[in-house]
Amino acid sequence: MTIMGTGTSVGVPMAGCECEVCLSTNPKNHRYRSGVLVRAPRGNFLIDTGPELRLQLVREKIRWIHAVLFTHAHADHILGLDDLRIFGFRLEHQAADAAKEEAERAGLPFDEEQFLRQNPISIPLYCEEVVESSLRDVFSYAFADPSKQSHRYATPRLRFETIHHGSTFDMLGLPVTPIRLKHGELPILGFRIGNVAFCTDVSTVPAESRDLLRNLDVLIIDALRYEPHPTHLSVDGALKVIRQLEPRQAYLTHMSHSLDYDKLCSELPSHVRPAFDGLEIEICRS
Secondary structure, three states: OEEEEOEOOOOEOOOOOOOOOOOOOOHHHOEOEOEEEEEEOOEEEEEOOOOOHHHHHHHOOOOOOOEEEOOOOOHHHHOOHHHHHHHHHHHHHHHHHHHHHHHHHOOOOOOHHHHHHHOOOOEEEEEOHHHHHHHHHHOHHHHOOHHHOOOOOOOOOEEEEEOOOOOOEEEOOEEEEEEEEEEOOEEEEEEEEOOEEEEOOOOEOOHHHHHHHOOOOEEEEEOOOOOOOOOOOOHHHHHHHHHHHOOOEEEEEOEOOOOOHHHHHHHOOOOEEEOOOOOEOOOOOO
16 A cells, blocks of 8 residues: 555645745655555555546556545545546556457457447446545536547546445455545545555544454554644544554544644654655555
């Protein structure tokens, strides 16, 4: 797992701000909007598609994306969706190249355009129905009649898979369990992936979700700032949840410009650290 972004909805540095953290030269204080990449046994998937998705993917040298999970549909978690276009294109041509090689070995003719028309590939988006509805509204062009597009790759090729709290499914060779969280009054999802859980934009972990977050090697959890906030955990709030769930290691994420990386490190227990953009975490399947 690579942490693609650890920032709050406005990112860090925040535009127009001259505070100490926003002016910091420490790269661990530079935070893109929230997101995660998982390199699974059978491919790569994302959790959320924030506004800097293209920059994050370039930074991490990612050539393939095979699927996306969504926590919720706020702007800082979805607005990079169009950057998936190139991956649908790449996956289709990978399939066409393989089919062409097979045809050549068999001494058969191969029509690439016909193959592409007959074998479209779409990237699956795993989310709740309410998130699907929002994505269809915000990115209506991406789900319009493909026959009316100016060319084949004018829009991302996407399809939806509905997921539910507590129902574990296989994602490219890893077990994924969606977990109900509360973002203020908004129900959202966190995800347990093997021994690691990602819980961003959370203000409350409901009682019915806590057992799904036990026996973790790593918990990645929201910690917006020092002061309380109506829709996000504060640092103290995150530490309280960490004490309740007892992960072996915890990382704080979705952090604002009020949190300096080095200062926070000096204040936290030894098994808790602020995450940073590009942090890599090993996932075990169970």
